[in-house]
Amino acid sequence: MxxxxxxxxxxxxxxxxxxxxxxxxxxxxxxxxxxxxxxxxxxxxxxxxxxxxxxxxxxxxxxxxxxxxxxxxxxxxxxxxxxxxxxxxxxxxxxxxxxxxxxxxxxxxxxxxxxxxxxxxxxxxxxxxxxxxxxxxxxxxxxxxxxxxxxxxxxxxxxxxxxMRGVSVRIALGGLVIAVLAALVSLWVSRRISRPLEEMRIGAERFAGGALDYRLAVPNSEEMGRLAEAMNQMAARLDDRIRTVVCQRNEQEAILVSMVEGVLAVDANERVISLNAAAARLLDLSLDDAKGRSIQEAVRNTELQALITQTLSKQRSIEEAIVLTGAEELYLQVRGTILKDAQGASIGALVVLNDVTRIRKLESLRRDFVANVSHELKTPITSIKGFVETLLDGALKNPENAERFLTKVARQTDRLNQIVEDLMDLSRIEKDTEQAEIQLEESHLKEALEAAVQACEVQASAKAIRIDLNCNDALRAKINPPMLEQAVINLIDNAINYSEAGQSIEVAAAEQESEIRVSVRDHGCGISQEHLPRLFERFYRVDKGRSRELGGTGLGLAIVKHIALAHGGRVSVESVPGKGSVFTIHLPLRSPKGVV
Structure with a gap:
């Protein structure tokens, strides 16, 4: 109405x-x-x-x-x-x-x-x-x-x-004049009554809009005057209270925003009340969209949901380590505690999320490095120990046997030294990639790709695998041809090792979205998603037994990654178990800063 x-x-x-x-x-x-x-x-x-x-x-x-x-x-x-x-x-x-x-x-x-x-x-x-x-x-x-x-x-x-007609005309004219005057007087009286109310309405709208410092004019009439004064007092008190609340909220938000840890608050019905930017980033949520939704809708992680449920049901603090899977695997140390109001009544749960992914990754890298280096060093050390024990058991008295065993000890020592030197070289390559200027030249990509394909033809032919090359003859880029060739050889070699006999491998290069993409696609067994984030780490193997059987050292993809970084680019992988994988080297169209 x-x-x-x-x-x-x-x-x-x-x-x-x-x-x-x-x-x-x-x-x-x-x-x-x-x-x-x-x-x-x-x-x-x-x-x-x-x-x-x-x-x-x-x-x-x-x-x-x-x-x-x-x-x-x-x-x-x-x-x-x-x-x-x-x-x-x-x-x-x-x-x-x-x-x-x-x-x-x-x-x-x-x-x-x-x-x-x-x-x-x-x-x-x-x-x-x-x-x-x-x-x-x-x-x-x-x-x-x-x-x-x-x-x-x-x-x-x-x-x-x-x-009577004349009198009626005069009466009508007089009545018309009186009606006009009465209309004007009525309009004046009506406006005099309604104007203060209209001003109060405008003032109330300004109050509702947040202009609590605005003050209403106080009319002369007793009733209107008291109403205006009451509204002005209400606005002043609201302004004071809102300023206090806003100040407190800003302090709380500043604290929450500056926190590295994620903070998530839910009510007794497990609906999100509040969360800070760190929690939104860790849980991949929108600050505005997540509020008001249930934790089951907002966060698709059963471990976190269970922790919140237990915290609310047991009414005590609970601490657990959980893993969030997604584009990147995150390790979180989560602590849930009871959220209480000013009167001490329980109104929900407060969850603090501490990202320990980097620590876990460093620990994992350390363990893998130690395990891989130990494995690589174990064979020569075992051989040396065996030969030395043989010499101590009496073979040293026989000059002919002593010389033969000492020769083997020297050979294993050289192998051990070569492993140490390779590890040092790998470290040096990483350092040079970050600091040294890499010599790049404008070259045709197809030449480097053809050289890589030819280098792998013999190995591919042994398994009846066809290698298809798709690259425009005119496609040029700033590259270091030997380094790029080595990277593509490593990718093709990896694709051959994990492809069944009679399958095909596609090598392609094209300009897409302001970059040049060099990709190697196979139709092999594929890689599970949990392995993809660590696939380019040193000594990391998806299937350690099969990798050793194929003679892999776990350094091939790490070399590809560092070659891509040396060109100012990056490397990525897409894989579906049972359907194959696509490894892509992303090269910038322009020479990266620090590269000649």
Missing amino acids: SRRRMLWQLYPSYLLITLVALMAITWYASRSLRRFYLEQVTSDLKARAQLIEKRITILLASGNTAQVDLLCKELGHKTATRITVIRPEGGVVGDSEEDPTQMENHGHRPEIAEALLGVPGVSTRYSNTLQKSMMYVAIPLTFDNEIVGVVRTSLPITSVDDA
Whole structure:
């Protein structure tokens, strides 16, 4: 239902009351004036009839009817009044306007009938003879206490109507002026009443919009003044309280935002109340979208959901380590505790998320490095130990055996030294990649790719694997051809090792999305998603047994990664278990900073 302003509720009411009152006064005044005018005409006609009453009575009593008619015409002409004399039986004796002999019997006229009863008769009606509305006044003529006739005087009431019309026009004009003045006064009064309310409405809207420093003008009226003062006091108190709350909230938000740990608060129904930016980043949530949603909807991790449920049900602190899987695997140390209000009542749970992924990865890298280095060093060390024990057991006394064993010890020592040197070289390559300027030249990519394919043809032919190359002859890039060739060889070699006999491998290079992508696709066994984030780490093997069987050292993909970094690019992998993998080297179109 539409709402109207108070001004348009008050003003029409005042205006309607004024117009109705004016109409009633006008109607009553018009009726009263008309009645007054008619009474005046009646009195005038009665007086005129009484002036000629005696003369007409004498003439009638003497039987001189002709003289009566002449007198009626003479006096009627002089007084502009119609005068008619009627006998008791209704016959007309004289008339100032018509021939009496031609006039009908007037005994049935109402004023005549009343006069014949001995009282003056008055009647207003339309005259068929004169074709106009007339007022008739008849008085009885008595001679010797006997009614010998009736004298009737009459005037057209059109003069009354004309007079009333003029008066009505003046009344109407006066009423119109009064109505206009009343309308203006009503509008002024209505606005005077509604303006303070309108100002308060505007002020209330400003308060609702946050402008609590705005103050309403205090009207003169007692009621409006008190209301305005109360609203101003309310705004001042709200402003103070909101400032306090905002200050506290800003302090809390500053603390939460600056925290490295993620903070997540849920209510008793496990709906998210609040979370900081760190928690949103760790849980891959939107700050706004997550609020109000259940933890089961917001976070698809059963371990975190279970921890929150246990914290709420057991009403105590719980600490656990959980793993979040996604584009990147995250290790979190999670502590859940009871969230309480100011009165100490439990209202939910507070969860603190500490990201220990980097620590876990460093620990894992350390363990893998130690395990891999230990494995690589174990074989030569075992051999050396065995030969030394043989020499100590007596072989040293036999010069021929001693020389043979010492030669083997020297060979294993050289192998051990080579492993140490390889590890140092790998470390040096990483350092040079980060700090040294790599010599790049504008070259055709297809030449480097063809060289890599040719280098792997023999190994591929042994398993009847076809290598397809798709690269535009005109595609050029800033590269170090030997390094890029080595990277592609490593990827093709890896694809051959993990492809079944008779399958195919596609090597492709193309410019896409402001970069050049060199990809190697196989249709082998594929790689599970949990292995992808660590696939390019040193010594990392998805299937350690199969990798050793194939002669892999776990350094091939790490070399590919560092070659891509040396070109200012990166490396990525997409894989679906059972369908194969795609390894891609992303090269920038422009030479990266620090590369010549």
